[in-house]
Amino acid sequence: NAGVMQNPRHLVRRRGQEARLRCSPMKGHSHVYWYRQLPEEGLKFMVYLQKENIIDESGMPKERFSAEFPKEGPSILRIQQVVRGDSAAYFCASSPSVGRGGNEQFFGPGTRLTVL
Amino acid sequence: AQTVTQSQPEMSVQEAETVTLSCTYDTSESDYYLFWYKQPPSRQMILVIRQEAYKQQNATENRFSVNFQKAAKSFSLKISDSQLGDAAMYFCAYRRNNAGNMLTFGGGTRLMVKP
Numbered sequence: 001n002a003g004v005m006q007n008p009r010h011l012v013r014r015r016g017q018e019a020r021l022r023c024s025p026m027k028g029h030s031h032v033y034w035y036r037q038l039p040e041e042g043l044k045f046m047v048y049l050q051k052e053n054i055i056d057e058s059g060m061p062k063e064r065f066s067a068e069f070p071k072e073g074p075s076i077l078r079i080q081q082v083v084r085g086d087s088a089a090y091f092c093a094s095s096p097s098v099g100r101g102g103n104e105q106f107f108g109p110g111t112r113l114t115v116l
Numbered sequence: 117a118q119t120v121t122q123s124q125p126e127m128s129v130q131e132a133e134t135v136t137l138s139c140t141y142d143t144s145e146s147d148y149y150l151f152w153y154k155q156p157p158s159r160q161m162i163l164v165i166r167q168e169a170y171k172q173q174n175a176t177e178n179r180f181s182v183n184f185q186k187a188a189k190s191f192s193l194k195i196s197d198s199q200l201g202d203a204a205m206y207f208c209a210y211r212r213n214n215a216g217n218m219l220t221f222g223g224g225t226r227l228m229v230k231p
Contacts, residue, residue: 031217033217033218033219035219035221041223041224042120042122042207042221042222042223042224043161043207043219043221044221045218045219045220048217048218056218059218089159091161093161093219095217104163104166105217105219107160107161109158109159109160110159110160110161112159
């Protein structure tokens with residue numbers, strides 16, 4: 001069972017360009033979470049999705065950022081018109097379900113976004 | 117809102133010795149989980165240990181154990197017989213149990229292991 005896959009691992013964009021980050025959850029997992037890690041900081045929750053639904057986007061910046069998890073294919077985190085402050089590592093995690101049982105979130109290796 | 121605080125930005129330990137990393141959290145919930153994650157230079161997030169708040173017994177995983185003090189909202193990680201491979205960033209994280217699974221992380225502690 002392959003782990004959580006993220007691509008690309010490294011992404012370089014110039015200011016004003018768009019960044020698309022992809023996450024394929026573990027097989028059988030229908031819950032996806034995106035986190036952002038700024039340099040020398042802990043991970044910060046951005047958005048929680050299930051297939052075709054955004055469940056919680058309370059950590060997502062209101063502008064330029066969007067996320068989706070379509071019925072088929074990977075989850076996508078999209079950042080439009082990137083700025084230097086968007087430079088960070090973006091982690092995706094997946095879990096099979098929620099609730100009691102402490103279903104562990106399995107993390108991908110992250111995408112390091114650099115904005116020039 | 118829940119917050120997680122790690123007051124030690126850096127810690128160092130001699131190989132084979134024991135080290136304790138501190139974590140405190142703030143929540144009004146009574147049902148939640150606490151975690152310690154390890155992030156080596158590869159940046160992969162690795163779950164080290166988890167604790168369920170309603171369990172009084174402290175969790176242990178081989179050389180890793182926790183001291184969970186619910187009333188004090190404290191959750192420290194003890195690493196025994198430290199190894200060079202333990203050198204990494206360590207993050208404490210909180211997750212409440214009744215709405216989704218999102219994790220709230222502390223700022224991290226960088227652990228250095230001296231040979």
